[in-house]
Amino acid sequence: MTISTSDRRAITSHPIADVLAERWSPRSFDPTAEIADAQFTTLLEAARWAPSASNLQPVRFIAARRGTAEFDAIVDTLVGFNQVWAVRASALVVGIAVTAGPDGTPYRWAEYDLGQTIAHLSVQAHSDGLHVHQIGGFEPQALARHFGLADTLVAVSVTAIGTRGDAAALVEPYLSREVADRQRLPLDDLVLVFA
Structure with a gap:
């Protein structure tokens, strides 16, 4: 059985750019899809050109493709429920x-x-036909130990990147989340002052 997740466009209260309205965060990645060097580098280049306060650029990345020891090490630091689906991504x-x-x-x-x-990486990925899912459920200390990160290098998130796969491959509760209506708080709840 194949479950379609092809139309996941956000229903917005005001028009926004297509690349933003169509971007969403699947958990159903194609476990056979690969990401080429040039495509992976393009995503990181988009990230590099994001705005930065005082142009300090206080960011670093560990970028690993499925099938490498580095990818497996990152997966090992994910909270169990994230390991179930993130292992199918092309890269982390x-x-x-x-x-x-x-x-x-x-x-x-x-x-x-x-x-x-x-955010820049996510938009570039969507523009290139890829999807991303950001993950907060991981063990930052375990990741820091494995990769020998200095105390001033703090792992904040893990981003799964890949080609969308068949949602039917997901187990519950991930399948239900994959096909549920997309929701956001109303804009009026987010904007405290609009003058």
Whole structure:
């Protein structure tokens, strides 16, 4: 049985760019799809060109494709329920915030800048026919130990990247989440002041 997730366009209250309205975060990745060097590098290049406070660029990445020891090491740090589906992604990217400069000065906006880089990567991926799913459920200390990250390099997220697969391959509760209506809070709930 194949379950269609082809039309997942956001129903917005105001028009937004197609690349944003059509972007969504599947868990059903095609376990046979591969990501080529050039395509993977393009995603990281898009991330590199995200805005950065004072142009400090306090971000780093661990980028690994399925089939590598690095990919497997990242999967091992994922909380169990994320391992179930993320192992099928073509690649995983760990987003790392550089929290302080060489002289110890804190980089207050590091996590904000990192979020921008992953947003740019996500939009580029969608533009290139790929999908991403950002993951917060992982063990940052285990990941830091495995990759020898310094104390000022803080793993904030893991992003699964790949080609969408058949949702029927998912087990519950992931299947239900995959086909559920997309929802966001109303804009009026998010905007505190609009002058």
